Amino acid sequence: MDFARLFQSLCICLLTLDIQLFGLTSGANPEVEQHLEMGKKLLAAGQLADALSHYHAAVEGDPDNYMTYFKRATVFLALGKSRSALPDLAKVVELRPDFTAARIQRGSVLLKQGKYKEAKNDFETVLKTSPNNEEAKRNIDKIETIPPDIELAYRLVEEGNYGDAIQVLGGIIDTCPWDPTFHEIRSECYEAQGDLFKAASDIRQSTKLRADNTRGYFKLSSLHYEMGEADESLVQIRECLKLDPDNKQCFPHYKKVKKLVKLMTSAQESINNEEYDKCVKKAEEMLKVESLVHHYVSRAGQHKCKCYSKGGKVKEALAECTHLLKIDPNNLDALIDRAEAHIFNEDYEAAINDYQEASNIDGENRRVKEGLNKANKLLKQSKKRDYYKILGVKRNAKKKAIMKAYRKLAVLWHPDKFTTDEEKEKAQKKFLDIAAAKEVLTDPEKRAQFDNGEDPLDPEEQSGHGGNPFQQGFNPFGQGFSGGSFKFHFN
Template identity: 50%
Template sequence: MTLFGSLHRTIYSLWLFLASLDLRLSEVECTSAAEIDRHLEMGVQMLAKGQLHDALSHFHAAIDGDPSNYLSYYRRATVYLALGRSRTGLQDLDEVIRLKPDFTAARAQRGGVLVKLGRLEEAHIDLENVLRKEPTHEEANRLYVMIEPLKREVLEAYSSVRTGRYHQATLLLKGIIEKCPWDASLRELRAEAYEAVGDIMSAIADVRVITKLVQDNTEGYMRLSNLYYSIGDVEQSLSEIRECLKLDPDHKECFQFYKKVKKVNKFNNDAQEQLNNKEYEECIASANKILRDEPEEEEVRFLAYDKLCQCNTHVTPNQAITFCQKALNIKEEPRLYCEMADANIADEMFDEAVRYFQKALDIDENLQRAKEGLERAQKLKKQASKRDYYKILGVRRTANKKEISKAYRSLAQKWHPDHYDGEEKKKAEKMFIDIAAAKEVLTDDEMRAKFDNGEDPLDPEQQQGGPGGHGFNPFQHFHFHHGGFPGGGFQGGGFKFHFN
């Protein structure tokens, strides 16, 4: 009896515990149901206000509280679709129909989503199901009648790309993608067609959408990087390839391309900075590194040719002309014609400079640089028939002050009048004055700038009120005095010249 009594008391205690637990669970369920209703109500309110992320949070909470409520999934699917998250929205619609197969509104909505995703066969089944129950369903009818024509258009688009009819393909795909905007394969096809006809920016636009439609799309970012690189936008190419490596740091192909693009981008940035800082030799070296690392892609090599055109203009103008032409062979831009003209001016080919500035104006008649350049080239052409201080000293237009002074000292020693007699002395005096005048102009920044713009700062006809005064010829007042200055020199008319 004692054992039986003990067992009876144990069973009775367990029954009491279970009964109290069931009571508490019922209370929790009641509270949860109220809480779920509150979340659903709040979610609907947020949705109506367009506060989609807040609405999504409430629907998440409602589903967590009751995973069997098909309406919660349906409302959450509406939010996902509004946010452009088609695949998660479709998953919720699948769950709605699993929980309530006769929910026509969900089937109609799923049919619409499947059309946008390009899954036309599946959409056909859903829409047909809706129309059996509701033959007058307006949206289902609209979608249903366009499915078969869409299928034929898709087949024709693929055929057009396969047979090289790319323009026809892009026209077809434009209409198809308007109806199936979430179909990544159709955008892939159109990007291929755009790329084939050289419309790289349109191809980029489609591939960028694909990276949003397909999760963890390393291949999409790799393709974007290649497309940007192909048009010479190495900065953006580098940005896209980094996105690929963020998704998969061990992606071998992305990493190899990343290393290449990173180097080319650095050399290009270095060359631009050196050009801006007038470090022309360094600029040339950086640009040559681009050519070394990119032997094939013309748009990337263009970056190097452009820098070599501009920087060599200040160092070796004849080479600048070669590189300017290479750049123009890739892109015929008015700016490049101006660069070519400047290179020809530096090489003292003024007729050619006039021609290239005119070409720039033929493309863009309002280009101020070309207008000013043409006027300057014409002045320089006229000036070349008179006195050319660069030719007098035998230096290039790109010569620096050190090179000018060195040339002056050498020529002044050679043509010093003290070394000559008779008629030769008169010739030497004239040469000596010209040499000294050339040094005077070319070592003075302001006067040199005027001369480089086609004005002779020592020509009284061009410089009324300038050096020498009104109509004053500084060369007519020089008188030479033997041994007048240490190391040789002369003075006259208020001017003093030294060559030591």
């Protein structure tokens, strides 16, 4: 409903009545007159709550003045409080039965509330004294269509013809928008069609129209939960508990949703903090709380796919991501995470395939673009030196493990251990590779370059980055090496 337009028309109505009835109210109590005047000014300024307080005072000061009741009813309607307006309109009709504006207003409110039989009585009463009243005739014509439409809507619902039922109910709701029953029936039809968003919209309206509507809040919370909107589900179930803290439907649902929201938040925080084992644990706990609703099962699987991949658990990551992609082949995050797992597993061609599929879904995605570029570089790089393979460590190895592998291999391939020139030459080449691997993998910046498919010690690749890396101080044999004769010491 357009409340701005309603407010404007009500203000005009009151101003007109003030002019018409000035002589009738001029002998009223001066204090009441003052409240009425202040109420009129505040109403014109749009300060409805303040205007209402003055009309309350006017009614108390002159309880037999039908105009004070009518004005207060008008403010109630402008505030959207139709239930509060009805008693005032009834009092006006009681005090002044021939007051056409009050009967029209009351009939309109009753009709909007779905009380069309009572509304019809008001409009027919108006027509007895004003046979040409267009508003009364127009509303009676609307009322005549309501009973057969209601009967038709119920029959269509029973037959399972939800589409036609929704169309018929829409017409009834246009005439009776403040009747929660028709919103609830239409919500059930939308839900039966699988349109949970529209179903929730109608139930939300019913929670505003029906007092103490715990059933409505539970239903609204359940619909948001089914849509995967756990946060909003939690908001609505709390509204139910405000009305009834021990509600047998709402309280168990509240505990479940609250726990699930907490686990989802914790899982995301674990990803942000790179605590990947904790992330997997939280995802598994999510599945224990909810194992049936697709949105949450999928979200838990997504977390496991990502965190296994980021944590270097390739086998688990590939299994989890592949399972998600069987359910939804267009799952962009699962494709990217599986591609990253393939990279960790050094299966660069498989990674490229996943990134290309992801690119077909969203070619402008930054992660897809960067990942595809990285995978292509790594495939090219794999045909050259692989520093991880040289030291025999995993791609996620810590610096301590890298240094341990380096020292072991350095001792094994120390050129002083070999006697013939051929053996020494082979050992020197091996030792150069071992030292280069240690140099790159223990330097965070160089390691990051290598992990992105770029060899920081390859002069060709570095030609655009400032020249030869050996000019930057890299000497695999230290100060003791000169012309094929060197000394090697460990600290």
